[in-house]
Amino acid sequence: MKHSIGDLRCMKQAIAVFAICAYLLPYLPGHSQTAESLKADMDRLERVPGYASDTAYLNKGNELGFILAESSPDSAIRFLDIQLQLCREANYKTGEAEALKIYGNALQNKGDFIGSIEYYTSALAIAKGLEGEVLVPGILNNIGLVNYNLGNYAEALNTFYEAIKGADQTKNSNVKAAALNNIALIYFELDKLDDAKEKYREMLAIYQVVGNQGRVILAYNNIGDVELKQKRPMEALKNLKIAYQSAMELESPEFIEMTSRTLADIYSELDSTEKAEQLYLQSISMSQANGYGVPYAHSLIGLAGLYYKNGKAEEALDLGKQGLAQAETMAQPMLMRNANELLSRIYEDQGNFEEALKSFQLFKSYNDSINTSHSQRLTASLEAEYEFSKRAMEYERASLRQRWVIFSACAGLVAFLIVLFVEFRNKKNLDKAYHALQEKTNEIASKNEALEKALSQLKAAQAQLIQAEKMASLGELTAGIAHEIQNPLNFVTNFSELSTELIQEIQQERAKKPEEQDPQLLDEILSDIQVNMGKIAQHGKRADSIVKGMLEHSRASTGEKVQTDVKNLINECLRLSFHGMRARDKTFSADFETELQADLPQVNLVAQDISRLLLNLCNNAFYACANPDFRRENPEVKPKVKVTAKIEKDGKSKEWLKISVTDNGPGIPQSIIGKIFQPFFTTKPAGHGTGLGLSLSYDIAKAHGGELDVKSVLGEFTTFTVFLPV
Amino acid sequence: MKILFVDDERDVEDLFRQKFRKEIKSGHLELAFAFSGQEALDLLNSEDPPKFVYVFSDINMPGMSGLELLEEIKSRFPAIQVSMISAYGDQENYDKAMSSGAKGFFTKPVDFEKLKLEIAALTSGK
Structure with missing residues (x-):
C-alpha cells in the first residue's frame, strides 16, 4: 500500500516543547516525575510558610500542569488558573510565562486553537521581556504547531523558522530539533521530500549530540519514511533497521510499534510479503493493546492491501472494513480514502458492483477533499514560502550587513596586513634587487678592471710586438747597415790615408831644390787633398746619417713631425x-x-715612421723579386725594384706626396690581397716574418692622414703606393 | 796596361786614380771605371778584343752582381784576369768567386799595398 499525505500524523509526531529554565521535560514517554510524585512534592513544599512565592514550588506546579494538559486538559485548565494567579502574585515572570504556555497546550489539546494562540501570545509577550528570552523559541514552536494543526502551513513554517532563529541565539538545541522536525513534517506533506529529508537529518544530528535515543529513533523512522515515498526502499530499509534495533533496545512499545509499522510498509513495497505481514500484525496487536488509534487503523488497512495484492480477497475485505471503521473513529480522511479505494476494488473483483460503487464514491469524495485542502495548503504555503523567503532574505541581508561590517573590518585589517606584507616584501625585494644591483655593479667594476688590465696588457703586448717587429726588421737590416756604414768608413779611411800620402809627397817635393820643384804638381796635390777632405767629410756624414737612421728606427716613435x-x-x-x-x-x-721628382720639396713627416714604412715596402719588394720559384720559372725576368716619388694634386687641389714601390715579382694572388694589411698575416715561412710589417705600415700611413694602396698583376708586378699629405 | 774597376760607389774612381797617380803618370797603368756590371760589360764589348787585362769588381751592386759579371767576363773574355773586391769577406762569396775563375779576392777596406803588388806582379810577369 502506498503512503499518502493524510496518514502521516499517525506515524510522525509533531513535537511540542516544554522547558523550565534549561531543563527539558520531554513530551514523549520517559517523564522524570509522575503527576503523583509531583503532587507529593508540592504538598511537602506547602507546609513551608510563604510557599506560594517559592519559585521551586511554582516550577513544580508548572510541571504538574504540563502533565495534566496532556492527560486531562479540563483539569489542567482549572489547575493552571490558580498556578497563574500564584505566579503573578509572586511576581515570578518566568513561571507566569511558562504557565501561560502550558495553558495554551491544554487549550490546543482540547481543540481550542484560537484560545491556545491567545495564551501562547501572552506567554510570548512576557518571555520577550525576560532577560535572554530563553522561553521565546519554545513558545514560538508551539504557536507553529497550532498553525500546523489549523492547516495554516505558511504561518506555521514562518513561526518554526523564527523558533529556530531564537533557539540558535539561546543555544537551545532541543527546541531547534523540535522545530526542525515540525518543518520537515510540513515539507513532507507538501511533497518537498528532499527538503524534508534534509531537515530530518539536521534534527538527527542534534539528537545524536544531545543523546536523546527516542528522538534519534524518530528521526531515523521519519527519514526512512521519506525515502520510501521517494521510491528508495533499500535506503529506507537501512535507516529503519537502525531505528527498529534501537527501539528494541529502548524497550519502548510506542517506538517498537512505530518502527515495525514503517518497516511493514517498506517490506510491502519490496514485496517481502511474509516479513510485511508479520510486522503489520505486530503493529496491530501493539496498537490494540496500547490504544494507539491511528496506527491501528493504518496497519489494518496496510495489511488488507498486502492480502489483496496476494490474492487473499476475503481476509483483505475483512481487514479493510475493520481499518475503515477505525479510520472513521479516528476521523482520518486519508486513511478513509485509502480504505475505500481498497474496498471498492475488492467488491468489484467479487462482482458486488453496488458496494463497489458506494466505496468508490466515498473514495472519490475523500480524495477530492484531500486534494482540495492539499492544493489550498500548497497555495498558502507557496505564498508563505515567498513571504518567508523574503523575510529570510531580509534576515540574511541584515546579518549579511552585520557580517559585511565585520568582514569589511577584517578585510580592511587583512588588506592592511597585506599592504604591510607587500611593503615589507617590496622593501625586501628592493633591498635584494639593490644588493643584486650592487653585486652586479661590483662585478661589472671588477670585470671592467679586468678588461682594462687585459686591454693594457694587450696594449703592452702590441707595443712589444711593434718593438719586436722593429727589432726584427732592424736585424734584417743589420747586414745592410753594416755595408752602408762600412763603405763610407772605407772611403774616410782611404781618403785620409791618401791625403797623408799626398802631404808626404808635397814635403818630398819641397825638399827638392827650388829649380827642380814642380809647382804644377804641388798645385795638383793640394787640389787633390782638398777634394779628399771634402770626400772624407761627405762619407763621414753619410755614415752618421745611417747610424742616426738606425737609432731612430729602433727607438720608439716620438711621433714628432719634422x-x-x-x-x-x-x-x-x-x-x-x-x-x-x-x-x-x-x-x-x-x-x-729611383724615379724621384727633381724638385721634390721637404715634407713635414715623422721620418722615423715613414722610413720604417718605406723599409718595409722595399724589403717586401726585394723579397718578392728574389722569390726562387719565380726566378726559376722566369729566368728572362731581371728582378728589379723601382721607387718613384712625386707631388700630386687631387680633385680638391690638395697636394699629396705619392711614393710608389714596384717590384716585378710574382704578384699577389687576388685571394689574399684583402688580407695583407691584417696583423700577423704573412706568406713567409715560419720564423721569417712577424706578419706585422704591412699592418704597421698601413697604420703609419693612416696616422699621417694618408693612405696605403696596393695594386698587383699576377706574374707581372706589385705596386705599393703611399699617399702622404704635404 | 789597362785595368777596369767596377763599383757602384762613384768615389772609388777618385780614390784609385790618386792611389795609382804615379803609375798612371808614368804610363804604366791605364785605369777605367764602370759603376755597374752592365756598364763594365758594355765597356769591354766596345773594343774587340778588349785592351783591358785586369778587372777588379765589387760584388754587391744593384742589378748585375760582381759574381755574375765575373762569370760573364770569364765566359766572353777568358784572357782577362778578374779579381773581386768586396766588403763581405765571407767564405761563401770567396768560394763562389774562386770557383768562377777569379784570380784574387780582396776585402774592403782595400789594402793598397797588396793591390799594388798584385798589379806589379801582373806587369812584371808580362
Whole structure:
C-alpha cells in the first residue's frame, strides 16, 4: 500500500516543547516525575510558610500542569488558573510565562486553537521581556504547531523558522530539533521530500549530540519514511533497521510499534510479503493493546492491501472494513480514502458492483477533499514560502550587513596586513634587487678592471710586438747597415790615408831644390787633398746619417713631425733594404732604380715612421723579386725594384706626396690581397716574418692622414703606393 | 796596361786614380771605371778584343752582381784576369768567386799595398 499525505500524523509526531529554565521535560514517554510524585512534592513544599512565592514550588506546579494538559486538559485548565494567579502574585515572570504556555497546550489539546494562540501570545509577550528570552523559541514552536494543526502551513513554517532563529541565539538545541522536525513534517506533506529529508537529518544530528535515543529513533523512522515515498526502499530499509534495533533496545512499545509499522510498509513495497505481514500484525496487536488509534487503523488497512495484492480477497475485505471503521473513529480522511479505494476494488473483483460503487464514491469524495485542502495548503504555503523567503532574505541581508561590517573590518585589517606584507616584501625585494644591483655593479667594476688590465696588457703586448717587429726588421737590416756604414768608413779611411800620402809627397817635393820643384804638381796635390777632405767629410756624414737612421728606427716613435728630405730618405731606405737582402742571401741579386721628382720639396713627416714604412715596402719588394720559384720559372725576368716619388694634386687641389714601390715579382694572388694589411698575416715561412710589417705600415700611413694602396698583376708586378699629405 | 774597376760607389774612381797617380803618370797603368756590371760589360764589348787585362769588381751592386759579371767576363773574355773586391769577406762569396775563375779576392777596406803588388806582379810577369 502506498503512503499518502493524510496518514502521516499517525506515524510522525509533531513535537511540542516544554522547558523550565534549561531543563527539558520531554513530551514523549520517559517523564522524570509522575503527576503523583509531583503532587507529593508540592504538598511537602506547602507546609513551608510563604510557599506560594517559592519559585521551586511554582516550577513544580508548572510541571504538574504540563502533565495534566496532556492527560486531562479540563483539569489542567482549572489547575493552571490558580498556578497563574500564584505566579503573578509572586511576581515570578518566568513561571507566569511558562504557565501561560502550558495553558495554551491544554487549550490546543482540547481543540481550542484560537484560545491556545491567545495564551501562547501572552506567554510570548512576557518571555520577550525576560532577560535572554530563553522561553521565546519554545513558545514560538508551539504557536507553529497550532498553525500546523489549523492547516495554516505558511504561518506555521514562518513561526518554526523564527523558533529556530531564537533557539540558535539561546543555544537551545532541543527546541531547534523540535522545530526542525515540525518543518520537515510540513515539507513532507507538501511533497518537498528532499527538503524534508534534509531537515530530518539536521534534527538527527542534534539528537545524536544531545543523546536523546527516542528522538534519534524518530528521526531515523521519519527519514526512512521519506525515502520510501521517494521510491528508495533499500535506503529506507537501512535507516529503519537502525531505528527498529534501537527501539528494541529502548524497550519502548510506542517506538517498537512505530518502527515495525514503517518497516511493514517498506517490506510491502519490496514485496517481502511474509516479513510485511508479520510486522503489520505486530503493529496491530501493539496498537490494540496500547490504544494507539491511528496506527491501528493504518496497519489494518496496510495489511488488507498486502492480502489483496496476494490474492487473499476475503481476509483483505475483512481487514479493510475493520481499518475503515477505525479510520472513521479516528476521523482520518486519508486513511478513509485509502480504505475505500481498497474496498471498492475488492467488491468489484467479487462482482458486488453496488458496494463497489458506494466505496468508490466515498473514495472519490475523500480524495477530492484531500486534494482540495492539499492544493489550498500548497497555495498558502507557496505564498508563505515567498513571504518567508523574503523575510529570510531580509534576515540574511541584515546579518549579511552585520557580517559585511565585520568582514569589511577584517578585510580592511587583512588588506592592511597585506599592504604591510607587500611593503615589507617590496622593501625586501628592493633591498635584494639593490644588493643584486650592487653585486652586479661590483662585478661589472671588477670585470671592467679586468678588461682594462687585459686591454693594457694587450696594449703592452702590441707595443712589444711593434718593438719586436722593429727589432726584427732592424736585424734584417743589420747586414745592410753594416755595408752602408762600412763603405763610407772605407772611403774616410782611404781618403785620409791618401791625403797623408799626398802631404808626404808635397814635403818630398819641397825638399827638392827650388829649380827642380814642380809647382804644377804641388798645385795638383793640394787640389787633390782638398777634394779628399771634402770626400772624407761627405762619407763621414753619410755614415752618421745611417747610424742616426738606425737609432731612430729602433727607438720608439716620438711621433714628432719634422721637415724631411724625402729623396734622401728614399735612397737610404732603398739601399739599406737592398744591402740587407744582399747580405742575408748571397745568391740574391736584384736591380733597383729611383724615379724621384727633381724638385721634390721637404715634407713635414715623422721620418722615423715613414722610413720604417718605406723599409718595409722595399724589403717586401726585394723579397718578392728574389722569390726562387719565380726566378726559376722566369729566368728572362731581371728582378728589379723601382721607387718613384712625386707631388700630386687631387680633385680638391690638395697636394699629396705619392711614393710608389714596384717590384716585378710574382704578384699577389687576388685571394689574399684583402688580407695583407691584417696583423700577423704573412706568406713567409715560419720564423721569417712577424706578419706585422704591412699592418704597421698601413697604420703609419693612416696616422699621417694618408693612405696605403696596393695594386698587383699576377706574374707581372706589385705596386705599393703611399699617399702622404704635404 | 789597362785595368777596369767596377763599383757602384762613384768615389772609388777618385780614390784609385790618386792611389795609382804615379803609375798612371808614368804610363804604366791605364785605369777605367764602370759603376755597374752592365756598364763594365758594355765597356769591354766596345773594343774587340778588349785592351783591358785586369778587372777588379765589387760584388754587391744593384742589378748585375760582381759574381755574375765575373762569370760573364770569364765566359766572353777568358784572357782577362778578374779579381773581386768586396766588403763581405765571407767564405761563401770567396768560394763562389774562386770557383768562377777569379784570380784574387780582396776585402774592403782595400789594402793598397797588396793591390799594388798584385798589379806589379801582373806587369812584371808580362
